[in-house]
Amino acid sequence: MRIKLEQVTKNYGNVQGISNINLDVGTGITGILGPNGAGKSTTMKMILGLSRPSRGRVTVEGKDPFTSQDLKRNFGFVPEYDCFYEHMTGLEFVAYFLRMHDISKEKAEGMARESLSELGLELAMDRKINTYSRGMRQKTKVARATVFNPEILIMDEPFQGADPTTRILLMEKMTKWAENGKTILVSSHILHDVQSLTDNIALINNGKMLAYGNRHEIRDLINIPRPISIVPVKKGNLRKLAKIMIDKKWTKATAIDEENNEVTIETNQSEEIYLELPKILQKEKITVEKIYSEDDSLDSLYSKLVEGAQWK
C-alpha cells in the first residue's frame, strides 16, 4: 500500500508542528528518524487519520485516512505511549480490538492467543495488564497491532523498554512482515536498530523533512567530503600511503593516525577511490588490513543532517 504526503503542514495553534513535508512510502520498512519533538509522531498520526493536516494532503492508497473507514481495516498502530485498559488481561485486550474488526469471540480469542504466544507472552497473557512490565506492555502493543495481519504497520518507538531478546524478536518479525509485502513505518531513537532493519529512511528535524530515500543515496547527494580510512599491515607504510593519496586529484585532505595505524582521506568521489585504490595498492606493493568508511553508518548521516541543520 502506498502512503503519500504532499506539502503537508500541521499547526497547533500558533506553533508549527510540521512544515511542507513530502513523503512517498511503498511496501517494505521505512525508518522515520529525528530528534525529540521533530514531528515524527505528528506525521504518523496524520497517516493514521488521527489528525488532519492544516495544509497539504495525506493519502493512503489515494484515500484520505481521516475520513475513510475502509482504510482502518489495514492499519496496525503501535503507539509510543502506554494506552491500555489496565483492568483487562493481555489476551482480553488484544481480543477486544479484534472484535472491533467484526471478528467472532472464539476466533478473536484464538488469534489473540496465537499472536501473544508468538511474541513470548504465553505465560503472562491471562494476567491483568496492570501487572505487566514495560517489555510485556510493548509486546502486547505489538501483538494488538499485528494480530489481524494489517497491510500498513505504523510503529512509534517499538523498541523502547524492550530487552535485547525482545528487540531481536521484533526485528525478525518486522523483516518477515516486510518480506510479505507489508508497508512498515518505524520511528526509533536507536539508529543502530533502524540501520539493521532498513536502508530506507526519512529524516525529520524541526518539523521539516531533511532527507528521504535510501541512506547510501542520500549520503551521495550530500556535498560534504566522505572520510575513508585505510589500515596498512605494516605501520611503516603509513606515511608512504598518505603521500601517494595526497597527490591524487580526488583527495581533499589526508590525515595520519599513528596510534590506530590508519590513514584517513576525505573525498567527494568515493566510488572512484574504491575502483582505483586496489590498483594503486598493488602497484606500490602495500598490503592493507582493511578499508572502511565510518560515514556509511546511519549515525554519521544523522549527525551530518540533523546536527548540521541545527547549526544552521
Next chain:
Amino acid sequence: MEMIKRTLEDVSQIPVMLQTFAKRSKNVFPPIAKDSMYRLLINKVTWVIIAILLLPCLLGVIIYYQTDEDRQIQNIDGDKVYYNSEGDLIHEEKIEAFAGQNYMIIIIIVAVIVAIVFSSELINEEYEKKTMQLLKTTPIHSFEILLYRYITGVICMFGILGLGSILLYYTTMMSSGLHGILENLDVLSLMLKVLLFESIAFMAVFCIFTVYFEKPFLVGIIYWAVWERIVSTQNYQKLTVTHYLDSIMFDSAKDMNLGVDAEFFNLVNSSGDIIATEPLNAMLTIIIFAIFALWFGARGIANKQF
C-alpha cells in the same frame, strides 16, 4: 458550507450505515458492553452513589420501626389493610412520601450526577487513557464508539437508579403491608418510566459534554443548575429535558391521587397557563433528542484530532 455538505452526505448514507452497524453489532456490541459495565461497576464513585441511594432506604426503615406500634390492621377480603392512629390508610400517606422522596432525591439530584459520572467514565476516560486513539485506528465507526457506550450507560444508570427506586418503594411502603405495596405499583412503574427516559435524555446530554469538553463535571453542574433547575421553571422550559420528564410524570400523577398539580412541577408559564406536553410527545421528543445528541457526539469524536 462544507459542514452542510458533509451533513447531507451523512444523511444519505444513513440506511447503508445502519445496515452495516446492525450486521456488525453482534461482534462489536458485546465486548464494549461487557467492558463498559465492568468499568462502571468497579468505579468507586458508583459505590458512593449506591451508598447515597441506600441512605433514604435506611431512613425509611427507621421510620417504619418508629411508627410500627401505632398501626391498626383491618382484614378486607383476606387482605390486611393498615391504618394509622388517626384512621387514615397508611398506603395513601406513604405513597405520597415515596413519590416526593423519589422525585426530589433520585430524579432531581442523584440521576444527574450518575449521568455525569457514567458518561465521563465511558467517554472521557478513553481520551485520558488515550485508548480512543487506538479505537480510532480500528474500523469501528465513531457513531458505534459512542452508541454502544451510551446504551450500556443507559442500562447501568437505569438499573442502579431503578433498583434504588424499588428499594426505596419497598422500605417506604412496607408499613402499609403487602396490600399497600401491591396497591400502588402503578406509581412505582411511573417512577421507573420517568427514570428510563431520564437516563436516555441525560446520558445523551452528558455524552455530548464529555466529547466536547475537558472538564465535563464542571460544565455538567453549571448546565444542570442553570438550565435544568432555573430555565426549566420559566417560559422557555420546553427547551429543557426537565420539562418533558415532568410532563410525563404530571400526566400520570394527576390521576394517581398524589396531591400534585402543574405548579408543583413548574409546568406553568408566567401567565399561569399549564404548558405541559402530552406524555407521548414528550417521550418521542426525548428519543429524538437522544438520537440527535448521539449524532452530534459522534461527529465530535470523528472530528477530534490527537
Next chain:
Amino acid sequence: MKSKAQVSERFRDFDANLTTRPWIVIGMGLRKFGQIMKFKNYGLWSLIVIVYLFALVRFILFADSENYPCMDMGDEYQRCVPLDYYGDFFTQGGTRIFLISIAAIASGGVIGNDMANKSIHLYLSRPISRLDYLIARFIPVFLIMILVTLVPNIMIFTSMWSDSGLKTDWLLDHKWLIFDLIVQAMVYSTGLAIIGLTFSTAIKKENPASAAFFLFIYGSSTICEIFFIALKVIEVDGADFILLLSVSHLLDCISFAIFDAKYYVMASGFPWETDISNIQIGAVFTVIFAGCSGLMYWMIQQMEANK
C-alpha cells in the same frame, strides 16, 4: 583569551542554604493556588463570579442594614445574613450549591492528579514529609474557599457599615461580628477542603472525585433534610440526629453556634426546630474530620513507588 571571571551581584549574595520546610510547603500551596486560579479555568471562575454577583444582588442591593446581621423571626428564632449566605439556594436563597460546586472543582484533581500522573513521587522526594505534602495541597483549596466565603461576607459587612454612615460606633457595636465571620468561614472552608481532598485521594480521578464529593455533600444534605422534615411531621423523637449525617447541616449547626443563634432547618418557608447539643455537634465534627484526615494520611502513607 584570558579574562577575569565575573558574576552578577545577585549570584554573589546567593545563599545556598535550602529553604525551610514551612516555606517549601507554603510555596507549593501558593503555586497550586495560582495554577487553579488561572483564568483559563473558566468554569471555576464563572462559579466564583456567580457567587459574588449573587452576594451583591441578594445580600447587598436588596439588603436592609437595620436587620444586619440578624433579625428576629419570633419564637426565639433569628434570621441572620451570614447564616443565610451559607444556606440552601432553593429553600433559603443561599449559596450552598455554588460553594459545594466550587469546593468539588477546586479539590477534585488536587491530590488525585498528582497520584494519577505520579508527580506525587517527585513531591515526596523533596525534603518534606507526607503530612507537609497534605498541608501544601490543603492550602490552595482552603484559600479558594476563603475567597468565596469570607471575602463576600466581609464585602457585605463593609457595605452595611457604609450604609450606616461609616460610623465608628457601628463598628464597635459589631466588633465581634468580624471575628465570628472569620471563624465561620474557616470552619466551612476547612471542612469542605478536607472532605474534598479525601475524595480526591481516594478516587484519584479529577472528574469522578468532584462528582462524588458533590453528591456526597449535596445529596446527603437533601436526603437528610427530607427525612428530618418527614420525621418531624410524624413527631418521631430523635429526628434531629438525622441532620448529623449531613456534613453541610453539621457545618450549619456549628455556624449557628458561632453566632449564638438557635439552630433550625428552613423548609416550606418556615423554621423547623432542632435540639442537638453543642457537645454532640462537636463530637460528630471531630469524628468526621479526624476520620477524613486520618484516612487521607493513611492512603498517602500506603503509596509506594513500585511502578
